[in-house]
Amino acid sequence: TWTPDSFVDETVTELKAKIGDDKVVLGLSGGVDSTVAAVLLHKAIGANLHCIFVNNGLLRKNEFSDVLKQYEGMGLNVKGVDASARFLDELAGLSEPEAKRKAIGKVFIDVFDDEAHQIEDAKWLAQGTIYPDVIESVSVNGGPSATIKSHHNVGGLPDFMKLKVVEPLRMIFKDEVRRVGASMGIDKELLGRHPFPGPGLGIRILGDITAEKVRILQEVDAIFINGLKENGLYDKVWQAGAILLPVNSVGVMGDERTYEKVVALRAVESTDGMTADWVNLPYEFLQKTSNKIINNVKGVNRVVYDISSKPPATIEWE
Ligand code: XMP
Known part of the structure; x- marks a missing residue:
């Protein structure tokens, strides 16, 4: 045996x-x-x-x-x-x-x-x-x-x-x-590390890549992944990460209008990556994570959660 x-x-x-x-x-x-x-x-x-x-x-x-x-x-x-x-x-x-x-x-x-x-x-x-x-x-x-x-x-x-x-x-x-x-x-x-694609954050920064975008996405990703670990969720998820979208959205900070980046969070359940379901992460966790990202990462004013399964979506956005 x-x-x-x-x-x-x-x-x-x-x-x-x-x-x-x-x-x-x-x-x-x-x-x-x-x-x-x-x-x-x-x-x-x-x-x-x-x-x-x-x-x-x-x-x-x-x-x-x-x-x-x-x-x-x-x-x-x-x-x-x-x-x-x-x-x-x-x-x-x-x-x-x-x-x-x-x-x-x-x-x-x-x-x-x-x-x-x-x-x-x-x-x-x-x-x-x-x-x-x-x-x-x-x-x-x-x-x-x-x-x-x-x-x-x-x-x-x-x-x-x-x-x-x-x-x-x-x-x-x-x-x-x-x-x-x-x-x-x-x-x-x-x-126990999640799978991570060879091109890395390069395919999670939609559109063109700059050093500044890499820095922003690294901060967002770290808050999300550390949060999963701290809340005992990391091992329940097959793969997770953040995606930097190539759009700006309007927000408000104090008395100021902001016009900044949107990030998407993605967490999936899978056995081999060929098919995948989005994970039903607790609302409370998502709420805390979103606040933490927007309050700590300069340049981001909106967080969304990806609720698409594969197929017809894929795990990565690119
Ligand atoms: P998709 O996005 O096709 O991803 O549903 C399935 C799995 O493959 C990973 N992936 C890649 N790995 N080079 C890699 O080494 C790539 O270009 C690539 N594209 C996607 C993805 O992270 C997921 O685990």
Whole structure:
């Protein structure tokens, strides 16, 4: 019978035999799959695993530094690369969702390729691909693998994609990945993280992206997500986040008329992201969250809650 411990033992043995003394490059995303893959490989080959964690500037508030610290605490050999400015430059003026995804994917590949070149004699590229990614071919969970797949036809293969591929999780499902992670002692909070798309806040800022819009959405998102955690709601929701809408609305603050941004909150129930229902969050929670956002985030004067299910809506707005 399958147990997380036996999976870890067998996989570590296999990885050792397969990889030997070679060096391996792995892109960490902060998500469950790439983290569990990294810890498994680290168990097998130690310092020969070289992890790269790219900040695309579209992560959640403080996520880059918090997660990087967490990885270092786990003993992983990880290089954090802050490429926020490169991503924002490439995105300037783009507002069409697929154009934004392409731009983000392209910069990610360039940055990752530059970094991979600095790891001399690397022979393998490790990925956190899990079984549903293998059968659907498009990851719903974000991370480098999804980004790479949809963009590898742009102008020839980058060098890191010529490496041999090792995917220790390709035969198991998400719940098994979480159990494997837990059996290796990975932090519960990290293992319970909601899925987050590879293009990050880039597809939650509708229309064009600026540094100021990213900052506003990070603040709003942090208030919403922390509120879910503080009220014991985070684990009851499959995925949640905030969306910055490309409209201004009129409001009133003291004696002043305001004309500021509208944000939407979204929280869904799902098992695989293919279908989803909006979550019936308590009115009291929504009320408090809305007040907190409007009172604390400059530039936002209205909050709405998305009550659309998938299909026919999608989870993301772009
Ligand atoms: P939708 O919006 O299609 O989202 O209902 C389903 C799941 O996929 C995630 N998603 C993405 N993940 N790159 C990713 O890595 C993307 O471009 C992307 N678009 C959507 C979304 O967050 C949800 O979990």
